[in-house]
Each structure stands twice: as structure tokens, then as C-alpha cells.
Amino acid sequence: MTFFPHHLPLFLSFRLVAVALEEEIIVSKLGDNATLSCIYQGRKLPLKNLRVYWQIADDPEECSVVHALISGQDNESEQCIQFKNRTQLFWDRLESGNFSLLLLNVSQSDERTYKCVVLQKTEYNKVIHQAEVVLSLAASYSQPILSGPIRNSDSTGEEVTFSCRSGNGYPEPNVYWINKTDNSRLPPSELEITPHADGTYSVFSTLKVKATSNMQIECSIENKILQENLSANYTHLKQSDGSGTESHKNLEKNGRGAQAAGIVSIVILMGLLAVLTCWLWRRRSAKLVSYTGNE
Ligand SMILES: *[C@@H]1O[C@H](CO)[C@@H](O)[C@H](O)[C@H]1NC(C)=O
Numbered sequence: 001m002t003f004f005p006h007h008l009p010l011f012l013s014f015r016l017v018a019v020a021l022e023e024e025i026i027v028s029k030l031g032d033n034a035t036l037s038c039i040y041q042g043r044k045l046p047l048k049n050l051r052v053y054w055q056i057a058d059d060p061e062e063c064s065v066v067h068a069l070i071s072g073q074d075n076e077s078e079q080c081i082q083f084k085n086r087t088q089l090f091w092d093r094l095e096s097g098n099f100s101l102l103l104l105n106v107s108q109s110d111e112r113t114y115k116c117v118v119l120q121k122t123e124y125n126k127v128i129h130q131a132e133v134v135l136s137l138a139a140s141y142s143q144p145i146l147s148g149p150i151r152n153s154d155s156t157g158e159e160v161t162f163s164c165r166s167g168n169g170y171p172e173p174n175v176y177w178i179n180k181t182d183n184s185r186l187p188p189s190e191l192e193i194t195p196h197a198d199g200t201y202s203v204f205s206t207l208k209v210k211a212t213s214n215m216q217i218e219c220s221i222e223n224k225i226l227q228e229n230l231s232a233n234y235t236h237l238k239q240s241d242g243s244g245t246e247s248h249k250n251l252e253k254n255g256r257g258a259q260a261a262g263i264v265s266i267v268i269l270m271g272l273l274a275v276l277t278c279w280l281w282r283r284r285s286a287k288l289v290s291y292t293g294n295e
Pocket residue numbers: 001031032033104105
């Protein structure tokens with residue numbers, strides 16, 4: 001099971017304060033195993049006098065038993081089909097009141113609020129502990145790749161296209177295009193979110209704007225669950241100062257061109273020298289010949 005060490009504690013404590021003390025948020029990755037926590041800290045009771053039920057809290061109609069422990073034994077008779085062979089209690093922890101549930105191979109349909117109910121069996125059943133766990137699935141998006149237009153010195157006023165792509169994330173992202181000059185949002189001209197077989201999404205978005213001499217554009221991919229924004233920048237400053245991504249690329253290209261031109265002219269020059277040398281040599285020999293002939 002993968003937690004997200006950077007984000008989880010913050011998110012958790014935030015939700016714990018904002019909601020109820022007994023509710024916990026677990027963030028798990030698709031296909032991983034999730035541990036839903038249920039800790040009873042009261043006085044120790046023999047397992048055979050307890051019943052522990054894991055249920056779906058937000059929709060008890062759909063599935064009333066995710067996992068049941070009755071008289072110290074797993075009881076599968078009422079377990080919902082979608083959880084068959086996918087749940088385990090931690091047997092070495094039960095005696096100490098740790099009734100956490102291991103849920104194997106989580107998928108989108110497991111994104112529910114779960115409830116753990118611990119009952120003490122006397123003449124009647126008494127609830128001695130309850131806990132709720134919200135299971136959220138998430139995966140970080142990859143660092144977005146932003147491509148900007150290759151611009152010549154003066155394309156001001158022309159329409160230019162930017163594109164931004166990212167992938168391997170969950171759930172569906174929000175995409176923001178931002179004009180860094182005044183921090184305003186720009187509406188995307190195209191937004192494509194593609195689901196993949198492994199449950200993750202990839203995203204592709206384009207932005208069409210009228211070019212200005214100084215352009216600073218940012219593409220930002222937001223993962224709401226992880227409270228994470230990943231961004232990529234495009235900076236194009238006025239050509240004259242030589243900074244800016246594209247001008248730099250152009251400079252590089254021009255540099256290579258100049259080098260090639262230099263090599264070509266050297267070759268031509270050497271050729272010319274050779275021809276000249278030949279010509280001078282033959283003129284001299286011709287003179288010698290005519291001289292001899294005249295003698
Ligand atoms: C989940 O748990 C099962 C059984 O304990 C184990 O075989 C599997 O490798 C685990 N999967 C992951 C992604 O940790």
C-alpha cells in the first residue's frame with residue numbers, strides 16, 4: 001500500500017479537525033492494499049465476547065457487511081460479494097483492540113466511507129466502539145510538459161498555440177492556464193482527459209492566444225485529493241535582450257549555422273588557393289617553355 005507521506009499528514013489533520021475525531025481519511029493508490037484503521041482503547045475484553053462489523057457507512061443498503069468477526073472467528077456468511085477474498089483483520093493485533101481492516105487491491109468502486117462497529121455480547125449486544133474511515137484514491141500527476149510556439153523576431157499579434165500534457169494521475173485533474181504577467185486565468189481552447197486501463201488519467205490541453213512581445217504563460221495541473229498543483233512555465237521576453245526560452249533556442253540554431261557557413265567558406269577559400277597556385281605554376285612553366293623555344 002502506498003501512502004503519500006508529503007500530503008497525507010497535513011490532509012489528515014485538517015480533516016480530523018474539521019470533521020469528527022473518529023473519522024479518518026486514507027489515501028491509497030489504485031491496485032494497492034489499504035489499511036482501514038479501527039482502534040478500541042477501552043478495557044480489554046475476551047474476543048469470544050465481541051462482534052466486529054466493518055460496513056459501508058455512506059450506503060448501508062448496498063453492502064451491510066464488508067467483514068465480520070463473530071465469537072473470535074471470521075464469518076463470511078453475510079459478506080458482500082465485492083469484498084470476498086479481499087479483506088483481512090490483523091490477527092496478531094486483535095487482542096490489543098486493533099480491529100483495523102486490510103483491504104486488498106483497491107479500485108475506484110472502493111472509494112467509500114467505511115464504518116467499524118464493535119459490539120459486546122452480553123444478554124443483549126452493546127456498541128462499545130465505532131470508527132469511520134474515508135477511503136480516497138489518488139495518484140500524483142507527472143510533471144507537466146509545456147510546449148510553446150517557435151517564434152521569429154516579430155510575430156506579435158499572430159495567434160500562437162501552447163500545449164500542455166501530463167499523466168499517471170487520479171482522480172481527473174483540473175487544468176489551469178495562467179498569464180503570469182497579471183496572474184489571470186486564460187480559458188483553454190482544448191481539454192482532453194483520457195482514462196487508462198489502470199484507472200489513471202492523462203491530460204492534454206491547448207491554449208491559443210494572440211502573441212505579445214513578452215509572454216509568460218503557466219500551465220498548472222491540480223490534483224484536488226492530494227491538494228497538489230504541478231506547473232510548467234513558458235517565458236518569452238523581448239528578442240533584443242537575448243533571454244527567453246525560444247530566443248535562446250534560436251541563438252543556438254544561428255550559432256550552429258554560422259559554424260557551418262565558416263567551414264564551407266574555408267573549404268571554398270582553400271579550393272580557390274589551390275586553383276590559383278595551379279594557374280600561377282602553369283603560367284610560369286608556359287613562360288619557361290616559350291623562353292626556351294625562343295632561344
Ligand atoms: C497486498 O497484499 C497481498 C496479500 O497480503 C500481497 O500479496 C500483495 O503483494 C500486496 N500488494 C501490494 C501492492 O502491496
